[in-house]
Amino acid sequence: GAGVSQSPRYKVTKRGQDVALRCDPISGHVSLYWYRQALGQGPEFLTYFNYEAQQDKSGLPNDRFSAERPEGSISTLTIQRTEQRDSAMYRCASSLGGGNEKLFFGSGTQLSVL
Amino acid sequence: RKEVEQDPGPFNVPEGATVAFNCTYSNSASQSFFWYRQDCRKEPKLLMSVYSSGNEDGRFTAQLNRASQYISLLIRDSKLSDSATYLCVVNRPGGYNKLIFGAGTRLAVHP
Numbered sequence: 732g733a734g735v736s737q738s739p740r741y742k743v744t745k746r747g748q749d750v751a752l753r754c755d756p757i758s759g760h761v762s763l764y765w766y767r768q769a770l771g772q773g774p775e776f777l778t779y780f781n782y783e784a785q786q787d788k789s790g791l792p793n794d795r796f797s798a799e800r801p802e803g804s805i806s807t808l809t810i811q812r813t814e815q816r817d818s819a820m821y822r823c824a825s826s827l828g829g830g831n832e833k834l835f836f837g838s839g840t841q842l843s844v845l
Numbered sequence: 846r847k848e849v850e851q852d853p854g855p856f857n858v859p860e861g862a863t864v865a866f867n868c869t870y871s872n873s874a875s876q877s878f879f880w881y882r883q884d885c886r887k888e889p890k891l892l893m894s895v896y897s898s899g900n901e902d903g904r905f906t907a908q909l910n911r912a913s914q915y916i917s918l919l920i921r922d923s924k925l926s927d928s929a930t931y932l933c934v935v936n937r938p939g940g941y942n943k944l945i946f947g948a949g950t951r952l953a954v955h956p
Contacts (some may be wrong), residue, residue, distance in 0.1 A: 773849075773932050773946030774889065781858060787943065791932055822888060834942055836888035 733757075735837035737823050743843045744813055752840045754823030756815045758837075761828050763806050765798055767822045768839070780806060813844045848869055849947035851933050858955045862923045868916040868933030868951045869876050874936055877936035880907055882929045883949065892918075923954045 736755040754762050760779055766774035776790040782803040792813050795813075800806040805807070810817055820841050824834040846903045854901040870878075878895035889951050893900065895916055906919040916933055933947040 754866075764942065764944075766946075773934075773950050774944075776943055776945065779941060779943065781941065787939070788943070832942065833891050834944065836890070838888055 735825050735835050737824055737837035738790060739840060741841045744845065745845055746813060746815060747756050748813055749811045750842065751812055752821050754806045756825030757835055760825035762826045763800055764824045765808050766822045766824065768822055774822055815844050818842055818844045848872060849933055849935050851947035851950050852929050853948055853950060855951035855953050857955060858923055860923055860925060860954055860956055861868045861953045864923055864952065866918045866931055868947055873914060874938045875935045876932045876938055878916050879934040881932040884929050891942055895921055898923050905912060925954050928952055928954045
């Protein structure tokens with residue numbers, strides 16, 4: 732595609748529900764990142780994939796958060812048993828290679844947990 | 846202490862003004878440095894990389910001082926369209942883009 736695509740754009744859920752956020756990176760981009768951004772803050776690193784391999788998940792806040800990228804393209808970030816403190820903008824980004832290259836961010840998924 | 850610190854602003858300046866933003870980082874092993882721009886409710890976009898020798902892109906000049914662990918961005922002849930949040934970004938060493946973002950500095954340029 733022309734850019735990084737994320738869906739849904741907005742997600743409102745009740746506390747305790749599971750949510751799955753989807754990211755479709757730019758075609759051919761090897762590296763994929765998930766970030767979380769609270770209002771008034773910069774993006775906070777969550778996890779990183781190189782192809783299908785999850786090479787760094789040190790930023791995931793706890794074991795309710797998980798991510799996968801089974802075929803090295805589309806990725807899903809799953810949050811189980813959501814809590815109000817999970818409410819934030821979740822942003823996906825991709826880049827061409829595993830080195831220090833330009834990141835392209837998607838428009839994000841705004842998650843609201845009621 | 847946060848890994849990347851910025852003055853949150855806002856900086857309110859008239860069109861045509863020169864404005865400078867500063868940023869400090871705590872990890873002396875960091876190797877790559879960037880300024881990203883983020884418009885309200887939009888995704889961050891790379892504005893420019895920052896090199897030790899300093900670099901310029903039109904009205905924008907970025908500087909890096911490794912000894913002081915300090916990064917700056919200078920905007921000359923501010924335009925209304927420069928109004929945005931400017932994010933200072935540092936790459937934590939690891940061979941890939943584990944970017945650590947500052948909280949951002951808000952700039953508002955008025956007529």
